[in-house]
Amino acid sequence: MSRAEIVVDLDAIAHNVGVLKELAGVTMMTVVKADAYGHGLLPVARTARAAGADWLATTTLDEARALRAAGDTGPILTWLTVPGERYDDVIREGIDLTAYSVAELDEIAAAVTDVPARVQLKVDTGMSRGGASRADWEALFARARAGEVAGDWAITGIWSHLACADEPDHPANDAQQAVFDDAIAAAEAAGLDPELRHLANSAATILRPQARYNAVRTGIASYGLDPAPSIEHGTDLRPAMTVRADLAMVKQIAAGDSVSYGYTWTAPSATKVGVVPVGYADGVPRTGSGRLEVAVGGRRRPVRGIVCMDQVVVDLGEDAEVRAGDDVVLFGPPGEGRPTAQDWAEASGTINYEIVTRAGGRLTRRYIGGSEA
Template sequence: MSHLARAEIVVDLAALRHNVRVLSRLVGEDVAMMTVVKADAYGHGMVAAAGAAREAGSQWLGVATLEEALALRAAGDSGRVLCWLAVPGEDYAAGVAADVDLSAYSVAELDEIAAGVEAVGRPARVQLKVDTGLSRGGAARADWPAVFARARAGEEAGTWRVTGIWSHFSSSDEPEDPANDRQERVFRDALALADEVGLDPEVRHLANSAAAVLRPSARFDLVRCGIASYGLEPAPGLMPDLGLVPVMTARAALAMVKHVAPGDAVSYGRAWIAESETTLGLVPAGYGDGVLRSASNAAEVLVGGKRRPVRGRICMDQFVVDLGGDEPDPGEEVVLFGTGLDGGPTATDWAQASGTINYEIVTRIGGRMTRRHVDSGLDSGMGAGVGAP
C-alpha cells in the first residue's frame, strides 16, 4: 500500500466550495454571504479556505483579529473582509491602509480608528456591533446613542463610511429559545435608532450559521457562515439535510497491532481492561496533536472499513483502539473523523464522545499533524473520494 503520513489533516477545498454554494442558494441571491475564516479557518487553513470561499462566490470574509485580516491581504485577497475583536492600542492605521472593514463597539474605539485614519490619510470602513443579549462584545444598549452619534459625526467629517451594523445570537442553535425572538427585536430597535441619526449602512447582519439556516427572518442583508461552511452542523439533530459535506478528514497510519489476553489493561490508569482476547491497534496521535483526552474510552475511528472503539486513556502522542480480533497491517489507514460518507465517524461524533462541540474538534486538531489541501472535484459533480488523497 502507499505510504501514509504518520498523522495528517486532509482538507478538501472542493467540499468547502460546495458548502458555500449550498448555503448561498439557501439564503437567496439578495442576501450576501460572509464565510468566516477566523482561527485559521476553524483549523482548515485560512488562506486556502478563503480562496476556496471566494471561488464559490462568497462576497465577504470574516475574521476575529486584525492580524488575521492583514494576513489575508498579504496573501493577495482584495475583497471585503470584516474583523471584530480589538483591544485598546490596536494599530488601526494598518487596517485602514489595508481597506479592512473595522468593527467598533464604543466611542473610544471610534476615536482610535479616527487616529488611524489621520495617520494613513484615507477614510476607513467601519461597522458598528451592538449587543442584543449575548452580553459579550458590542455596544450596550445604553451606549447606542453616543456610539451612533459619534459614528454619524465621523461620516459627516469624511473620516469613515459606516458600512454595517451587526450583532450576534446567543442561542441560534436552540431555535425554540425565546432569546432568539428577543434578540431579533432588539436588533431591529438598534437599526431604527441608527436610521434616526442618519446612518444608512451597506449591510445589516445578525445571523450566524444556525440562524442562516433555521431563522430566515434574521438573514437581513448578509449572513455569516462559519462552521456550516466547513460541512458541520451548527445545531446537530435540528438541521435539515442540505447536503453539506465535512471538509476535514483527520487520519493516521496504524503504528502497530498486538494481541492481548483477558485481564490485560490498556493505557494509563488501567482505565480499560480486556474482558476477552482481542487485538489492539496503536494510533500515533494524541492530545499533543489536539485529539481530546476527554474522548478516552468513548470515541471511535475507522480501520479497514469498520468502526473501532478507543480503549483506555488517550495519551499525549498516541492512543489505542480495539480491532476486535482483526489483524490489519501496520501502516493501514486510520480515519479519526471525516465525511462520514464511508460509515466512519465525523467531527460531530467525536464532539459527542468528548462532551463538547464540533467547533472545538476541528479548531484544536493539529499539533504535529501535517495539513494537506486537496480538491476532490465534489463541486463539479465528482463526489467520490471526498477528502481522499
C-alpha cells in the same frame, strides 16, 4: 502521504458556500477565523471567494492582514480588537473594522491619515458578550455619525450575534431580533445608513429566514458541519475535514491486561490492540477517553484507556486482519465506517466546532480538490 494528517476537501467547501449562498439569497460573508476553523486560512479563503463568498470575516486584525498579504482584494470584516491595537495599515488596506464603543472609534480616528476607515458597529442584543449595550447606543451612534461627517470613516455595517440560533423555538431568538431592529432604528435616527445589516450565523442562516436581513455570516456550515445537529433541516452540507493516521503498531494482549495510564480499561478477553500515533497534543480530546471511535479496515474500532499526549490505543478485536501501517481514520465525512466530527463531539461532551478547530499540533495538512490540491 504523512503518518498523521488533516485532509481538507476544498471541493466540499466550495459546495457548501454555494449551497448556503443560494439558500440565503443575500450577501454571503464566509467566516475564516481561527485558521478557517482548522482547515487552513488561505486555501479556504481562495476557495470561498471562487465559490461566491462576497465577504470574508476574521476575528483578529492579523488574520485580516494575512488575507491581504496573500493577495485577497475583496471585502473583509474583522471584529475583535483590544485597546492599543495598530490600525493604520488595516485602514489603508480597506479592511472593515468593528467598533463596540466610543473609545474604539476614537482610537480608529486617531489612526486615520489620508484614507478614511471602513467601520461596522456591533451591538449587544442580549448575548452579553461583545458589542455596545443599549445604554451606550446613543453615544456610539452619535460619535459614528460625527466621524462620518468629518470624513474619518464610512459606517459600512451594523451587526450583532445570536446566542440560541441552533434552538429555533428558544425565546431569545425573537427577543434578540427585536433588539437588533431597535438598534437599526436608533442608528438611522442618528443619521447613519449602513450598507450591511447582519445578524444570522450559520444556524440562523439555515433555520431563521427572517434573521437574514441583507447579509449572513456563515462559519461552521461552510466547512460542512451542522450548526444545529438536533434539527432536521435537509441542507446539503458536506464535511470537508478528514483526520487520518498510519497505525504505528499492532499487538496481542491477553484477558486481564490493562491499557494506558491509570488502567481505566482492562481487556475482558484476548484481543488485538493498535497504537495510533496521535494524541491530545494533536487535538484528540482527552475527555473522549474510552468513548471515542476510529475507523480501521472500514469498521469502527473503540479507543481503549486514556488518550495520551502522543498516542491512543484502539481495540481491533481478536479476528482483525490489521497490520502496522494500515490506515486509521479518526473522523471524517460519514460513510465507510468513519466516525464524524459530530460523533467525536458527542463522545467528548463538546461541539463539532471544537473538534475541527483544535485538530492540529504535529498533524500536517493536505488538500484535495480545488486549485490547492
